[in-house]
Amino acid sequence: MAPVILIRGGSPYGQGEADVLVEDGRITAVGPGLEAPDGAEIVDATGCIVLPGLVDLHTHLREPGGEEAETVETGTRAAARGGFTAVHAMANTTPVADTAGVVEQVHARGAEAGWCDVRPIGAVTVGLAGERLAELDAMASSKARVRVFSDDGTCVHDPVLMRRALEYVKIYDGVIAQHAQDPRLTEGAQMHEGTVSAELGLGGWPAVAEESIIARDVLLAEHVGSRLHVCHLSTAGSVEIIRWAKQRGVDVTAEVTPHHLLLTDESARGYDATFKVNPPLRTASDVEAVRTGLADGTIDIVATDHAPHPRDAKDREWDVAAFGMTGLETALAVVQQTMVDTGRLTWRDVARVLSETPSRIARDESQGRDIAEGEVANLLVWDPRPSATVVPEEQATRSTNSPYRGRELPGRNVLTLLRGRPTVRDGALVAP
Template structure:
C-alpha cells in the first residue's frame, strides 16, 4: 500500500467546496495587487480584474495590499494531546497555527500515551481534521514509549489512515547507536523521515543553560555544544552508510552547522531546521532568571545565532520550525533550574523571521515562502502544501500585513494557546498574519 497522503486528505475538511475571493494581495510581496479566486479548494484565477462568478455564493477576504504566501508548514510542534490537554489541545493548537499563518503542522510523539502505534496516530489525525483549522500530521515515535529500547512499527503507522511520514523521539534523543542504526535501516526501506533530537544525555545531566560565560556568572549548570554536535555527527554517518533521510531538529550551534554543511557536500541525505528563538534570542536573556527562557537545546551565544542565520540564508539550514511547546504557569513560574523547557512559537514565528531577515533587507518574501512553507513540505514529502501561488494549485494561503498599522505587541494572555509561556512577552513586531486559508476556506481573519 502507498504511504502517500491523498489530496485533499480524507476527513472532515476533505470536501473543499465553495468560492472565496481574496482581493488586493501581492503574491510573494511582488508587483501590483491582484485578486485571487479559489473555487472548491483550488486557485481558479489570479489577476487585477478577477472577480467571482455572479451566480456564486462568495466569501470575500480583503487583502488591502497584504503579501500573499503559500500556507506555512511547521515540521515541529507539540500540541500535547493526548495526555496534557491542560496545556494545549489539538483544537487550541490548531487555532494558534491558523493565527500564525500555518495550514499544516507536524505534532511530535511525546504525548501521554506516546504516539507509537497506528490507533493513536489515527486519533490525532482525525481530531485535527474534525477541528478543521489546519492539517495536523502526527509524528510517530522511533522507539516504543520513547524508552530508546525497541523500535516502533514504522510500516504500520506509515500505512495507517494517518499516513505517518516522520518519526522522532523528540524530547529525548535516541542515544543507543545500534538502535539508531536499525531505525535508519528500517526508515530507508520505507522512505520515511527520521527527525533527531540531538542530545547526549550523559553530557547534559542537570544542565539548564548554554555552557559559557553567562551560565558561569549566573551559577547555572552548562549545556555544552558537543552534546548536540556529537549526535549530529553520528547520525550523519549512519545516514551516509545506510541510506535513510535524517533531519536535525532545532539546530543550535555553529558546530552543528559545519557538520551539516560537510554532510551535504558529501551527498548525505540530511536536512535541518532552526527555531525562531534560536535565530532571535541569546543566553543574554537568562540574566532575568525568567523560566520562559528555559528551552532545550538552550539559547546559545550571539556567535551561534549569527552562524545559524547565515546558514538559513545560504540553505545549509533548510527551514524554520517553531518547536512550539506549551507549558503552564506552574511549570514556568518557578526557579529557573526547575522550569520545564519549551516556548510558544506558532503565532510569533513569521513575525520573528520577518524582523530578523526581511526588514533588514537580508531576504525577500520568496525566501520566507521557501524556508517556512516550500522546504518543510518537500522534506516531509507532503502533497498539497508548499505549492506555488498559481492557477490550478491548492488554495492553501497566508496573507501577511506589512502596513504601518501591522505593528503589534506580544502578550501571552492574548495568544490562542492554553498557556502563556512566550519568550517575547511585551516585545513589538512590525509584521502580522492577516488571514489564513486552508483549501480556499478562511480559517483565520484578523
C-alpha cells in the same frame, strides 16, 4: 462548501501585484485585474504578501495526556492564527505516539477540529525509552500515513538503534527527525555553557553535546543511504557540520526555531524560566551563524518547536522549571523581523522555508503548493506593515509561556485559507 473569494491587489511571494481567485477550494486564476464573480467575497490585500499556507514540521500539541497545557483543538487554533495550514505533531504525549492507534487518534482529532491539517509524528522507540524500535511500519501503514519519526524531547543516543531506524524508514521513504543531544554531556544542564551560565551558577549545556550527535548521525545516514532531519539546530558548529554533510551529498535536512534566530543566553540573566528551552538559547555568535545558515540554504526550514506548558510548570525556580516555549502565533513575525526586514531572505524564500520545504521533507504533497491556477487554496495573506506588542494571554494557545511577552513584532494575519475556507479573517478565528 467553500466560498468564492477574490484576493485583490496582493503580492504573491512579494513579487509584483496580482489578484488570486479562489473557487470550490482551489485557485482558479492568478493575475492582475481579475473580475470578481457574482457573490464573491473581495479581500483587499493591497500592500500584503500572499503566501502558501505555512507548514510546521515541529509542533507539540500535548494531546493525549497533556491537555492542561494544550489540546489538538487549542493548538490548531493557534496554528491557524499564525498562518499555518498544517502542523506535524510530535510524539512525546501520554501515551507516547508509538503505535498506529495513537497516531490515528491524533490524526482524527485534527480532522475534527478543522483548523489545519494535523500530521502525527511517530516515535522512533517504544515509550521514547531508546531501547527498542516502535511500530514504525504499522504507523507508516496506518490511516495517519506517518512519514516522520522522532523521539524529540530525548535523543536516539544508541548508534546501533539509530542505524536500524534509518534502515527501516528508508523502505517507505520516511525520515528520522533527531533531537541531537548527547545525554551524558548534558546531565544536569540548565542553559548554554558559557560566560552567562558561569556567572549565574547554572549547569552548562555545551555546544558539543549537539554537534557530536549531528556528526555521528550524518555519517550513519550516509552509510545507510537514508534521510536524516536535524531538529532545532542551535550552534555555529552544527551549521558547519550540516554544510559539510551536504557538500558530501548526504541526504540531510535541518531546522532552526524562531527563538534561536532572535534570542540569546543573555535572556537568562533574570532567572525567568520562560527562557528555559531545549536546546538552550545560545550566544550572539551562534544566532548570527544560524541566520547565515538559513540565508544560504544550509539550514532548510524554520520550525516552531511550539512547546506549551501550564503556568505552574514554568512559574517556578529555574532548575525545576520545564523546558519549552510557545511559538506558533509569532513564528512568521519573528522570521520577518530577523530575516526579511534585515534583507537576508525574500518573501519567496519565506515560502520555501516555512511551507514548501517542510512539506517536501514530510512527503506531504497536499501542502506547500504553488500559488497557481488549479492548486489547492491553502493560502496566507500577510500584511508586513503593522506591528503589535505580544500579549500571551490574548493568544489562542492554552499556555502563556511565550518568550516574546511585551516585545513588539511586525506583521498581521489578514486571511488564512484551508482548502479555500477561511480559518482566520483580519486576525480573528473563523469557526469551521
